[in-house]
Amino acid sequence: MKSQGKALREQMARAGLVRIMATHSPLSARLAEEAGFDGLWASGFELSALYGLADVSLISMTQHLDMVRAIAEQSRLPLVADLDTGFGNAVNVIHAVAQYERAGAAAVVIEDKTFPKVTSLAADARQELLRIAEFQGKIEAAVAARRDPDFLIIARTEALIAGLGEAEALKRAAAYAEAGADLILVHSKQNTPDEIENFVKAWTGTRPIAIVPTAYPQLTETRIRARGKIAMVIYGNHAIRAAVTAMQDIFARIIADGGIHNVDKDIVPVDEIFRLQRMDEIKTAERKYLR
Numbered sequence: 435m436k437s438q439g440k441a442l443r444e445q446m447a448r449a450g451l452v453r454i455m456a457t458h459s460p461l462s463a464r465l466a467e468e469a470g471f472d473g474l475w476a477s478g479f480e481l482s483a484l485y486g487l488a489d490v491s492l493i494s495m496t497q498h499l500d501m502v503r504a505i506a507e508q509s510r511l512p513l514v515a516d517l518d519t520g521f522g523n524a525v526n527v528i529h530a531v532a533q534y535e536r537a538g539a540a541a542v543v544i545e546d547k548t549f550p551k552v553t554s555l556a557a558d559a560r561q562e563l564l565r566i567a568e569f570q571g572k573i574e575a576a577v578a579a580r581r582d583p584d585f586l587i588i589a590r591t592e593a594l595i596a597g598l599g600e601a602e603a604l605k606r607a608a609a610y611a612e613a614g615a616d617l618i619l620v621h622s623k624q625n626t627p628d629e630i631e632n633f634v635k636a637w638t639g640t641r642p643i644a645i646v647p648t649a650y651p652q653l654t655e656t657r658i659r660a661r662g663k664i665a666m667v668i669y670g671n672h673a674i675r676a677a678v679t680a681m682q683d684i685f686a687r688i689i690a691d692g693g694i695h696n697v698d699k700d701i702v703p704v705d706e707i708f709r710l711q712r713m714d715e716i717k718t719a720e721r722k723y724l725r
């Protein structure tokens with residue numbers, strides 16, 4: 435059977451740009467698959483938020499890995515796992531890559547921040563980066579640790595997030611490509627696409643770029659395609675934000691209305707949840723095997 439890494443590589447080659455949706459659960463993964471996304475982002479931010487925690491390395495590798503495994507069991511889409519800093523040094527990365535590959539991921543993203551990291555989009559947050567050589571060691575270790583040569587190692591630079599500027603981001607991206615990264619993820623928290631578009635224009639490397647346009651949503655897929663060089667767009671936190679939007683709205687209305695009588699028509703019926711749970715398969719199995 436074709437590996438998930440190969441499927442993702444083929445999709446990138448075919449489509450030019452793959453659209454990866456954030457997930458924090460097997461259910462959200464299934465919804466992303468039904469909506470038509472090309473792949474899933476096992477977001478550290480989303481899983482942290484699901485636990486009511488800040489995205490500052492509080493979630494353990496085991497918690498994240500368990501979720502990745504559960505998602506991979508429920509969706510056929512290639513999964514890009516957010517490994518944050520790789521849970522330690524290059525030795526920890528070797529262990530993590532083996533575990534995530536075995537869990538069914540297609541790719542891992544490792545970022546060049548120090549552990550414990552601080553979430554990227556928070557204003558005035560501490561953002562410390564590793565030395566370039568040290569992070570190159572982590573990428574080389576990740577590349578050496580994969581079993582499937584199609585499993586993707588994505589190096590993420592936080593140079594722009596840390597305010598170090600385009601030249602530093604380009605230098606780091608080139609160094610990580612030299613270390614064997616398959617893609618370079620470059621992140622920005624500016625509220626316009628300028629910083630990212632300038633980086634992309636200046637990038638002369640052969641490795642394609644991945645972006646997470648949360649802070650600059652004006653950058654549509656049409657515009658990304660026109661720019662070229664970007665092979666992956668990750669919608670980083672739109673599953674958890676959509677869930678929060680819906681729950682805040684419905685919960686407030688139930689309190690205000692004094693009951694569930696008004697909201698009932700505005701939420702999916704229980705039958706829709708049965709469908710997502712594949713209750714029909716359970717019924718079929720019961721009819722066939724319970725004697």
Ligand code: SPV
Pocket residue numbers: 456477478479480489516553554555621646648670671
């Ligand atoms: C995540 O979704 O966990 C990410 C993207 O790493 S961001 O939160 O924007 O850093």
Ligand code: MG
Pocket residue numbers: 477478479516518
């Ligand atoms: Mg993350």
